[in-house]
Amino acid sequence: MKRNLSFLDSIRTAWRLWVLLATSSQASASFLVRRLRGSMTVQERAQWLHRWCGVALRRLHIDVTTEGHFPSRGLLVSNHLSYLDILVFIAVSPCVFVSKKEVQSWPLYGAMASMAGTLYIDRSRTSDAQRVSGEMAKALAQGNVVVLFPEGTSSDGSTVLPFRPALFEAAVASGERVWSAHISYVAEGGSVETEICYWGGMTFLPHLWRLMSLRGIHANVKFADESLQFEDRKIAAQTTQRVVSNLATRLRMAN
16 A cells, blocks of 8 residues: 655655765765776675665665675575665675666666676576676676575565576586575565565656655565585575575564
């Protein structure tokens, strides 16, 4: 159900959007200054976004808690609820993301993602997975953590969707370990399903307005205790999907 915002709610929302825009402008300026000194490595781009996403979340009063440990390298897979997931993960630790091509054209958000070295995949082209797998393998070989949302789309969080196996090939072929995580949210004064989760036919700017209208947002990332190594991408997808589903079940039981 759509909430009716009071005048004060609307003022708070507009202020937060201004803070987000100002912070993004600061971040972009710092990126351009750094680029004037020469090209940036994947690690340097990840460090840049890590710093500024942390600043943005603090300024917007979005709290992040973690359970377990962020990996030091390898492939990290997670369920996917919102574009906010990316800010949360990289605020915890520098990493490289794999994202759908459409994100590239999103206002503000797409530009930041591109500057950070996000790897884009065109999901309308089956053959594009091979290209992206090669880019992922290169990033993994350099010692980066590559974050993948293998559901292939975001959801309302009611269940963990099946994982698509194609992009697990990068970790399988390179022998890198695969880590699993589950992300969840609490929305103060609103609905996680409709105002944080970004799914179905939702459009970016109206959803961002609703997201910024929430009185408080709390994100929690729970990491699995152990990593796994695979020789088959389909088994990798099936196994990690079960791990993430188990993390979700444990969260529901705890609540």
